[in-house]
Amino acid sequence: MSKRWSLALASALITLSVAACGSPGQPGAPAGEGTAAASGGASGGPLKVGLVYSKSGPLATYGAQYRQGLTAGIDYATKGTGAVGGRTITITEADDAGDPAKAVASATDLIGQGNTIIAGSTSSGVALQVAPLAKDNKVLFISGPAAADAVTGANKYTFRSGRQTYQDVATAGSMLGDVKGKKVTVLAQDSAFGKANVAAVTAVLGAKGATVDSVEVPAAATDLTPFATKVKTAAPDLLFVAWAGANATAMWTTLGQQGVFDQTKVVTGLDIKPTHALFGEVGTKINFLSHFFEGATDNSAYQALDKGLKAQGSTVDLFTNDGFVAGQMIVHALEAGGDVDSMVSALEGWSFEGPKGQLTIRPEDHALLQPMFTASLKKDGSNVVPQLVDTLSPEAVAPPVSPFK
Known part of the structure; x- marks a missing residue:
């Protein structure tokens, strides 16, 4: 298990798979x-x-x-x-x-x-x-x-x-409003971590009427253009990115070069502060679901x-x-x-x-x-910092009751 930055759908799913x-x-x-x-x-x-x-x-x-x-x-x-x-x-x-x-x-x-x-x-x-x-x-x-x-x-x-996890995914879904009839694509690595993200999005947003598919990328892939092109061709209403690894910046840059941000709402989880700069030039175009951040x-x-x-x-x-x-x-x-x-x-x-x-x-x-947040990144000199977009009420993201086993 290697040490690596995580840029995942939600940090919860990072701990779920213990992968980043x-x-x-x-x-x-x-x-x-x-x-x-x-x-x-x-x-x-x-x-x-x-x-x-x-x-x-x-x-x-x-x-x-x-x-x-x-x-x-x-x-x-x-x-x-x-x-x-x-x-x-x-x-x-x-x-x-x-x-x-x-x-x-x-x-x-x-x-x-x-x-x-x-x-x-x-x-x-x-x-x-x-x-x-x-x-x-x-x-x-x-x-x-x-x-x-x-x-x-x-x-x-x-x-x-x-x-x-449910609260994370429900927060992402809120960015589409009523997801019924909408198309959601999950961009993830072909790993246990990536598959956990695909399963979570399918279970939560699929149950609300969204059509969910995925583009899964081999972890060792170096040319990410074919996968970004596949996402663009699919033209989803929402792209859910679940990514962990050293090539995160390259992945985000490729999505930008292929024009994905021009036609699709792109969502991922906001991780810890040191990761905020890893999104590169497209960082300010991403919609973030957030559990918590400074100033929320x-x-x-x-x-x-x-x-x-x-x-x-x-x-x-x-x-x-x-x-x-x-x-x-x-x-x-x-x-x-x-x-x-x-x-x-x-x-x-x-x-x-x-x-x-x-x-x-x-x-x-x-x-x-509990409440959940949506956020964006803004440039502050040479840094990027999160800013609050919306606060979702506890009721809006409440998971279904799971009676004691």
Whole structure:
């Protein structure tokens, strides 16, 4: 599994296939056990939370963003004390490196140490393996950036602090308005990652009446002109691009040279900041679906996230929201008492303000109902920066209910 930039339909699908990533980053706290904040009483002993995430490996950048957001979220939810009921929250970290086997082993060990909450899961492959463990051991599991739809409804002990794939694809579909009768083409690499994107678009937009086809490109292809020509000849109403790899800029440039942008609405997912320049000259012509980006909102939770990240020497980016929301959920669960079933009941149906806006945990399957965004890139000197185009309501992108298995 190689380290590479991802320019995918949605970052959720990157974690679903564990196939692409950003550059390695530095987590916001050292590995091992430590307090989530500097203060807090020890009456009754610490409140133990296990954190299993990608501190290293292909998704390390995403993991670092999540970890930094988590620190800020716990600080915000506890009003700077790092404690609930006079008991300090302690975080014990484990690095799964994106490997489900390592994640299960680490989560098992943390549960054995008395951690009744397990958070993290940068990768969907990890989340889908840890979720059954939570059910079997009756511990609270709050999945992070992992976006596989199957995490929703996995069991009554499993929650998520980020969005899921359905919400990404529904956001893209919103750019066509009523998709019934419209033609959608997915441009993707001929790989497990690419096929996952094709399947997701077919399942979501195809179910709404769109005709979905795909142009799949061998991963080793160097001449991309024939594939861009095929897309142009197909003349879809919407081109859904799912691409990960070093030839991303060449792919986007070829689409521009073949005139695809002149006749088709082109959509892809907005990834982390360092990838924004990889779109090249056509970057300002692309329509982006977005989970989260710096400046997407400006509520009190967002301001706290921004402040908390700056204190760590970092800035708001794609997955800092997921960590912050996980921190809010952990604190709210702990406020319900030490009994895990009480924590579950406290989270079910809870509606609260996160950095993205108003969030609600759907009791039937623990889907996290949340706003989503569309965005564009604009030039700012030698840089390109995202700007908000539209905010979709949680109801507009809500996934179908997936009853607990």
